[in-house]
Amino acid sequence: MIDFEQELERFKPSLEIDQVEDAVMNMDLTDMTDILMKMMEESQERKE
């Protein structure tokens, strides 16, 4: 059965149009490739 209050809490405000610029600037675009590359660089540094 639905817990009404709990369900209600799940609803968050939508991103507004004038917040698009901030959202783009603050977007974390790190992908798996970036993480792997970083891991490989760190591994290389440790070997050296």
Added chain:
Amino acid sequence: MDYTDRCRRISNAFYNVGLEKARIRDLTGAAQCLKKSLHLDKYNTDARNLLGLIYYETGETAEALVQWVISSNLQPQGNRAIHYLTEIQGHPGLLEEEGVHIRKYNQAVQYAQTDNPDLAILQLLRVVEHKPNYIKAHMLLALLYIGREDYTKAGKSLYKVLQIDKNNPRASWYMSIAKSHTSRGEVEKRKLLTAFSHRQMEDDDVILPPTYKETTGWLTIIHIAVGLFMGAAVIFFLVMPAREKQLGETHNQELNQVLEQVSQRNMEIDRLEADKEALQTERDEAAAQLQTMLNENGGVLSQYQQLIAILQAYRADDFQTAVELYADLDASAIADEGTQVIVADIQRDMAANGYQVLEELGNRARDAGNPDLALEFYQKSLNINQENPQVLYDIAMIYQARGDEEQANQLFGQVIVNYPDSEAAGLAREARGY
């Protein structure tokens, strides 16, 4: 194959799955796959553009813009996202309108979370009226309806959500709850039971529609007859009255127009008749006046002509003619003041000398055996001078000769009484035998 290529391939695989899901309108599932694809390879432009499209389709315009802007920055050339952004920028009012609806939704969320569900519902109804694909608004509206135990309305909102996003898990869950509280769930269960209750069909089985029945020739004829009868009844009871009513209304309208025209024509005729009568009267009056002017005996013109003739007779020293003409003159018809002076002079002369001439003419006519002419002259003489007993006596004698004793005796008496000392009075007494 290095890790970069592997990541790119896995990312592309997730994109393909996401694309398939988007094609069958499983937008939530597609969005999840596309997000995974982008976590693996942020340069997967197609995945990012499709994710933006899905956001746009579900009413999240700002989220869509974020994805398309990032996509166009990561790949400035040959990117479909630039087209999407250009399209949106080509309609300046669109973004402003979208912003208003998103703000209203956010306000509704705030109302709903601060125990103002009525205000929230009103706000959400306005939002979905203008933005019918806004899934989050529909979902919140459905939840608020469920909270008020209005499961029918909740079901309607959820139905719209599931039309846009067929496998939205939360919408499906809400819908199952809504159905469980309405008769809809039972109906669907029965349909499911009957749908799978048949035995497996064999090759010889024939599917007969439930309405199919064996019919004989007579039954067919009866069916046709009943159909014709029902058709005729429909035409008679439904079509004909409406048609008659329509025709009646048209006829009445035309009749009213014609009657109105006739009424106007009648009014015009009456007005023309009145004008005609007035003109006729004026014409008659003018004709009468003209006739009066031209009348030979009593007409004004004839009196003037008579006066001119009298003056000509005076000029010719023909006094007798002047007297005769004067006897027929009606001096009252002459209205001109200058002419009236002349007439007055003539009247004075006639009163002094004119009546004797007429008396003499009467005597001559009497002696010539023409009593009628004599009577006429005598009468004219009296018209000029009424105090002439001899003329009265002469007239009485003419009446006596004609056998009109009464008239004669009256004139004899008049002479005897009014002029007792005159010679004519003596003669009158003798004539009466005194």
